[in-house]
Amino acid sequence: MRAALEVIAERGYRGASLAAVAERVGLTQQGLLHHFPTKEALLVAVLRERDDWDALPSGRLRLDLLASLVEYNAMRPGIIQTFSALLGESVTEGHPARGYFTERYGEARASMAELLRAEYGDRLPGGLTPERAAPLVVAVLDGLQYQWLLDPESVDMPAAFRDFLTLLGEPPQGHAP
């Protein structure tokens, strides 16, 4: 799995080959095919693995923990590179990860709205509902990753995300769970 992540990070999914993954782990291509019959099957396994790693029980994430997750992500450029590359490719026609990302982003917006409602109630300080602010939080997380991957010296991703939390405004007292 780690070898697959590395190869996708280096070449993207479309540029990756089972042969390159097999070589990296010292398997013959035949040996790798025994575990993953197609490149697509390997991709699905990689995406599932990520979800297992990063999953938190619903309702357990808070805005301040989200800032910590961004700090954590800034220490693992490899995996962020893999998923940023896959997200980019997924918008091309018939990409095998497209369905996965479409569903994942729908869920991400829904759980972000839930998180924002727990912190702020039905309105954020600027007047937006949690449902309308949710896609913006998700967008900032993704967009900052690209800027940071391209130019880590110029972009302090965790600091920029904390700046975004400043824009969202202070949660009212007593609303934090």
Next chain:
Amino acid sequence: MRAALEVIAERGYRGASLAAVAERVGLTQQGLLHHFPTKEALLVAVLRERDDWDALPSGRLRLDLLASLVEYNAMRPGIIQTFSALLGESVTEGHPARGYFTERYGEARASMAELLRAEYGDRLPGGLTPERAAPLVVAVLDGLQYQWLLDPESVDMPAAFRDFLTLLGEPPQGHAP
């Protein structure tokens, strides 16, 4: 150029071939090679063309025009798909568009900071400086594009960007140029 844009939108740069572009415009591959000796040369030409189309003289962009640009982008999914796919690929190792995007994003942050200063002065309502808010504006623009490309029925990109402008807060009177 249009054929190259289409092929990259469908397959990504790494999945695109000069043969596919040549076929789409009814040239032999030999004929296409006469204009663009390598796939990379074609990519550079596509990126330059985009800059020529979208360039505005420095200091001419305003926040409300930025909202109009997002409306406009929502009517041209093809070109947004091409550049979102390229941005994603560009973070993989040795991608030929990586230098282009790194430079472009540095410039984008700088001109966004200039635009924010013209609207807000030295501090935004939430207390951020224009330089610290700039990467967030750029991140929201990119991040919303991915969500919208994946699920245009669920994500109203122009409305979401206007919501983000609401978060930034009202510019003070008399600061707008």
